Amino acid sequence: xxxxxxxxxxxxxxxxxxxxxxxxxxxxxxxxxxxxxxxxxxxxxxxxxxxxxxxxxxxxxxxxxxxxxxxxxxxxxxxxxxxxxxxxxxxxxxxxxxxxxxxxxxxxxxxxxxxxxxxxxxxxxxxxxxxxxxxxxxxxxxxxxxxxxxxxxxxxxxxxxxxxxxxxxxxxxxxxxxxxxxxxxxxxxxxxxxxxxxxxxxxxxxxxxxxxxxxxxxxxxxxxxxxxxxxxxxxxxxxxxxxxxxxxxxxxxxxxxxxxxxxxxxxxxxxxxxxxxxxxxxxxxxxxxxxxxxxxxxxxxxxxxxxxxxxxxxxxxxxxxxxxxxxxxxxxxxxxxxxxxxxxxxxxxxxxxxxxxxxxxxxxxxxxxxxxxxxxxxxxxxxxxxxxxxxxxxxxxxxxxxxxxxxxxxxxxxxxxxxxxxxxxxxxxxxxxxxxxxxxxxxxxxxxxxxxxxxxxxxxxxxxxxxxxxxxxxxxxxxxxxxxxxxxxxxxxxxxxxxxxx
Numbered sequence: 331x332x333x334x335x336x337x338x339x340x341x342x343x344x345x346x347x348x349x350x351x352x353x354x355x356x357x358x359x360x361x362x363x364x365x366x367x368x369x370x371x372x373x374x375x376x377x378x379x380x381x382x383x384x385x386x387x388x389x390x391x392x393x394x395x396x397x398x399x400x401x402x403x404x405x406x407x408x409x410x411x412x413x414x415x416x417x418x419x420x421x422x423x424x425x426x427x428x429x430x431x432x433x434x435x436x437x438x439x440x441x442x443x444x445x446x447x448x449x450x451x452x453x454x455x456x457x458x459x460x461x462x463x464x465x466x467x468x469x470x471x472x473x474x475x476x477x478x479x480x481x482x483x484x485x486x487x488x489x490x491x492x493x494x495x496x497x498x499x500x501x502x503x504x505x506x507x508x509x510x511x512x513x514x515x516x517x518x519x520x521x522x523x524x525x526x527x528x529x530x531x532x533x534x535x536x537x538x539x540x541x542x543x544x545x546x547x548x549x550x551x552x553x554x555x556x557x558x559x560x561x562x563x564x565x566x567x568x569x570x571x572x573x574x575x576x577x578x579x580x581x582x583x584x585x586x587x588x589x590x591x592x593x594x595x596x597x598x599x600x601x602x603x604x605x606x607x608x609x610x611x612x613x614x615x616x617x618x619x620x621x622x623x624x625x626x627x628x629x630x631x632x633x634x635x636x637x638x639x640x641x642x643x644x645x646x647x648x649x650x651x652x653x654x655x656x657x658x659x660x661x662x663x664x665x666x667x668x669x670x671x672x673x674x675x676x677x678x679x680x681x682x683x684x685x686x687x688x689x690x691x692x693x694x695x696x697x698x699x700x701x702x703x704x705x706x707x708x709x710x711x712x713x714x715x716x717x718x719x720x721x722x723x724x725x726x727x728x729x730x731x732x733x734x735x736x737x738x739x740x741x742x743x744x745x746x747x748x749x750x751x752x753x754x755x756x757x758x759x760x761x762x763x764x765x766x767x768x769x770x771x772x773x774x775x776x777x778x779x780x781x782x783x784x785x786x787x788x789x790x791x792x793x794x795x796x797x798x799x800x801x802x803x804x805x806x807x808x809x810x811x812x813x814x815x816x817x818x819x820x821x822x823x824x825x826x827x828x829x830x831x832x
Contacts (some may be wrong), residue, residue, distance in 0.1 A: 332383070332384060332385060332386040332447045333384060333385055333386065333447055333471055333475060333587045334386050334388055334445075334447065335380065335385045335386065335387050335388065335446075335447045335448075335449055335467075335471060336387075336388045336389075336391055336392040336414070336432075336436060336446055336447065336449070337374070337377035337378070337380075337387065337391070337449050337451060338389070338390070338391045338429065338432040338448050338449065338450045338451070339373055339389075339392050339393070339451055339453050339581075340393050340425060340428055340429075340451070340452050340453060341359050341360075341370055341379070341392060341393065341394040341395070341398065341402055341453035341454075342393060342394055342395050342419055342422055342428065343357055343358070343359060343452070343453075343454055344357045345357040345358030345359070345454060345679045346683060346684060346687050346698070347616060347681070347683050347684070348363075348468075348615070348617065348618065348619070348621070349597070349671075349673065349683050349686065349687060349698060350666060350668045350670075350671040350672070350673050350697065350748060351363075351649070351651070351666060351668060352547060352697045353697075353698055353701060354397075354698060355398075355699050355700045355701075355704065355798045356398075356401070356700075356701055357398070357454075357650070358454050358615065359373075359452075359453035359454035360401055360402070360405065360794055363456075363615060363621060364456050364615070364621070364625070366626060367409070368405055369405070369453060369454050369455070369456065370402065370405050370453040370454075371405050371406075371408070371409050371411075372456070372667035373408060373451055373452075373453050373454075373455065373547065374390055374406060374409060374411040375411070375542070376457060376459060376463065377390060377392055377449060377451060378390075378411060378450070379460065379464070380464055380467050380468075381466070382397035382468065383800070384468060384471065384472075385447075385467075385471055385559030386420055387700065388414065388446075389411075389412060389413060389414035389417075390406075390411060390413050390414065391413065391414055391415050391417070391432045391435060392406065392413045392415070392416045392417065392559040392697075393417045393419065393428045393429075393431060393432060393618065394416065394418060394419070395418070395419060395422065395743075396418035396419065396420060396576075399416065399418055399576055400705075400707035400810070401705055402416060402708070402743070403575055404697075404707075410518045414435075415435055415577050416575060416577065416662055417431050417432070417435075417570075417576075417577045417578075417579060418576050418578050418579075419579070420578070420579065420581045420584055420585055421584070421585050421586065422580070422589070423584065423587050423588070423589040423590075423621065424589045424590050424591045424594045425450075425539075425591050425593075426552065426556065426590045426591060426592045426594075426595035426596065427559055427562070427563045427566075427587045427588075427589070427590070429450055429541075429548065429569075429586065430548070430549070430559065430563035430564075431449070431563060431566070431567055431579060432448060432450075432545070432565065432572055433448060433545040433546075433548045433549050433552075434545075434564060434567040435547035435567070435577075436448065436550055437545040437546050438567075441527075443545070444544065444545050444546025444549075445475075445544050445545075445546060446544065446545050447471055447474055447475070447542060447543070447544055447545075448535060448541075448542065448543060448544070448545055448548065449467060449540075449541075449542050450540060450542070450592075451540055452539055452542055452543040452704065454614065454615060455538070455539075455540070455612060455613065455614050455615070456611075456613045456614075456615055456624060457535075457610050457611055457612050457722060458610070458611025458612075458624075459609070459611040460610075461611045462608055462609060462611070463608070463610045464608040464609065465505075465506065465507070465508050465541065465608075466508060466606050466608035467484055467643075468505065468508075468509035469503070469505040469506075469509075469510055469606050470510065470542040470604075470606045470805040472503065473502055473503050473510050474542050474543050474544060475544070476605040477544075477547055477602055478502070478543070478602050478603070479543040479547060479548065479551060479596065479597060479600055479603050479604065479607070480541065480543060480603075480604045480606055481496065481508070481513070481537065481538065481541050481597060481603065481604070481605050481606075482496070482538045482540045482541075482542075482544045482605070482607075482608055483496045483535025483537065483542065483605045483606065483607040483608070484534065484535055484536040484537075484538050484608065484609075484610070484612045485496060485607055485608065485609040486528070486529050486534065486535065486536055487535075488529070489522060489528070489529050490525060490536065491519055491520060491522055491525050491538060492519060492616065492617075493519060493536040493614075494517060494518055494519055494535060494536070494537035494593070495516075495517040495520065495525075495528050495534045495535065495536060496513055496515070496516055496517070496518065496534065496535050496536075496537050496605050497513070497514045497515040497517060497528075497533055497534050498511035498512075498513070498514060498533055498534075498535070498605055498607065499512040499513060499514035500512050502604055502612060506691060508606060508608070509606075509607070510604050510605070510606045511604065511605050511606075511607070512603070512604055512605075513597075513603035513605050514671050516537065516593060516597065516598045516603075517534070519659075528545075535605065535607045536612075537593070538612060538614075539614070539645070539768055540712055541592065541597075547602075548596065549787065550570060551596045551599075551600050551602070551645055552595060552596055553813075554593045554599075555595060555596060555599040555600065556588070556590065556596070556599075558588055559587060559588055559590060559595055562583055562584070562586055562587035562588070563584070563587055565580060565583040566579035566580040566584035566587065567579055567580075567588075568580070569583055574654045574810070578813055581831055583692055583728060584784075591696065591783050605812050607696060616680075617680030617681075618647055618664040618666065618673075618675070618677070618680055619647075619664075619677050619678060619680055621633075621647060621648035622646075622664070622677065623638040625647065630643065630644045630645070631644050631645035631646070632644065632645065632646050632647075632648060633646070633647045633648070634648050634820065635648070635649040635650070635651075636649055636651060636655070636667075637650045637653065637654045637655065638650050638654075638655050638657070639654065639655070639656040639657070640655075640656075640657050640658070641656075641657075641658045641659070642658060642659045643657045643658065643659065643660050643661065643663075644661045644662070644663050645660060645661055645677070646660065646661065646663045646664065646665070647663075647664045647665070647666075647677070648663075648664075648665045648666075648679070649665070649666045649667065650667045651667055651668045652667065652668065652669045653667065653668065653669075655667050659725070659796060662676060662677045663675065663676055663677060664676075664677055664680075668701065668702075669701070669702040669703075669712075670697055670701070670702045671697050682721075682743070684693065686698075707731070707809075708727050708728060708732060708733055708809075708810075709725065709726040709727045709728045709731060709781075709786070709787075710725075710726050710730040711723050711725045711726070711791075712722065712724050712751050714790075715726070719795065719796065719798075720792065720793060720794045720798075721792075721793050722790065722791070722793075723790070723793070724748075724788070724789075724790055724791075725779075725788070725789050725790075725791050726786050726787065726788050727750075727779060727780070727786070727787040727789075728781065728786060729750075729781055729783055729784050729785060729786065729787075730781065730782075731780070731781055731809075732753075732778060732779065732780035732781065732809060733778060733779045733780070734778070734803075734805045734807060734808035734809070734810075735755070735776060735777070735778040735805065735806045735807040735808070736775060736776070736777065736778070736803050736804060736805050736806065736808075737774060737775065737776045737803075737804045737806070738774070738795070738803060738804075739773070739774060739778070739793045739802055740773065740796050740797035740798075740802045741773060741793050741794060741795030741796075741797065741798055741802060742770070742771060742772050742773045742793070742794055742795055743770075743771040743777075743791055743792065743793050744768060744769075744770050744771075744791070744792040744794075744796070745763070745768060745769050745770075745771070745779070745789050745790070745791055745792075746767075746789055746792075747763045747765055747766065747767050747768065747787070747789045748764075748765065748788040748789055748790060749765055749786070749787070749790075750765070750781060750783050750786055750787035750788060750789075751763070751764055751781065751782060751783040751784045751787060752779060752780070752781065752787055752789060753779075753780040753781070754765075754769050754777070754778070754779060754780075755776075755777060755778040755780070756769075756771060756775055756776070756777045757775050757776055757777075758776075761812050762782075773795060776806065778807075
């Protein structure tokens with residue numbers, strides 16, 4: 331009889347060390363950093379491919395930040411991975427509470443199955459050897475059925491100081507070439523000398539942050555070692571609200587939950603922790619250095635992406651997103667260009683990016699939060715120009731989608747269609763606009779923009795008025811459940827001004 335296995339994908343990280351490509355509104359797991367698919371999409375497809383004669387893989391459970399909800403949903407649907415549920419965290423509380431929501435969903439949901447296995451995977455990891463990954467999961471599932479909580483240990487390729495380590499104890503089981511061991515010790519990130527000792531001993535693996543156990547077993551262990559987390563997570567789950575395709579845990583209950591990782595809350599406390607070592611081409615892509623390590627390189631050791639020219643440059647990661655980048659006479663550097671920011675950094679200094687982020691936050695800047703192109707459930711927009719009493723945006727609306735029915739007190743808008751067809755409603759009157767046609771939305775008039783066509787609608791919007799902030803929106807109707815007056819905290823859901831001001 332096959333065992334039910336449910337991928338639980340954690341997609342709540344921010345990936346600040348990969349700025350300026352990764353930003354809080356569009357973090358690294360939603361980017362295509364190592365291939366055509368985003369890291370989230372690659373994780374979903376990798377998990378879906380695990381079905382075999384032993385395992386029946388169910389629809390995934392996704393746990394994500396509520397600000398990313400439409401992007402996560404769209405990326406999953408684009409590759410045909412309809413989630414069983416997408417839980418939205420009102421605030422980040424680390425991995426132990428997030429995993430508890432998924433465990434409660436499986437153990438106590440509509441079709442309760444506490445014996446169902448959960449394969450917990452961060453959405454921002456790269457695994458090059460899918461076959462080795464599948465073998466490790468198959469072996470882990472067999473001992474998880476015996477009540478173990480399994481983590482996956484990565485065979486070290488060197489004395490890395492950026493990862494935690496796991497020391498293996500006695501052998502528990504062997505499946506083919508894969509062996510499972512009891513965990514003798516979890517070790518924090520070591521210094522270089524200690525890391526070299528770990529590698530020399532041959533008894534340590536990197537802590538991957540991936541886990542496999544039954545839903546019921548996790549809840550039992552969490553209740554034994556951190557009953558406060560289990561109680562708060564359970565209360566939040568019981569008070570959940572379904573919103574379109576999303577599940578929102580009780581806001582106040584989840585916000586009151588202690589923030590803790592599964593490592594501290596459960597894995598380091600339980601007596602039933604097991605590790606399956608594996609060599610699967612794993613990387614957590616935690617920095618530009620790690621992305622350079624896994625990227626294809628030319629004869630000079632340079633990893634190049636985009637329109638890049640180099641001369642007398644070696645062992646560097648160079649990426650151009652929107653314009654030509656020329657790098658001359660530099661070695662061991664990272665240069666990443668985006669439309670609104672450029673990072674120039676010596677390799678090995680990724681940790682110091684947090685200083686730049688702190689500077690942006692302190693000075694009220696937005697470059698760490700949003701890209702110039704901002705994705706929304708109906709499409710995207712990007713700022714083109716802004717000045718005193720005006721701003722200009724380029725807007726794309728997906729076929730069949732529409733913005734909210736809304737009104738502004740302080741600004742008027744001009745819309746010029748570049749391609750596609752626009753259905754425009756102003757004070758209840760509808761008109762259709764095609765390429766090179768335009769319309770004017772006077773201040774204070776109720777209006778809506780919709781794409782009734784089969785191809786993306788692209789238009790230029792010119793706003794003019796005394797105040798252009800996005801809290802000057804009154805919504806009367808919205809497909810995405812955002813009806814009502816726009817508040818400051820809602821600004822990230824719709825258009826922000828071209829300078830990034832709320």
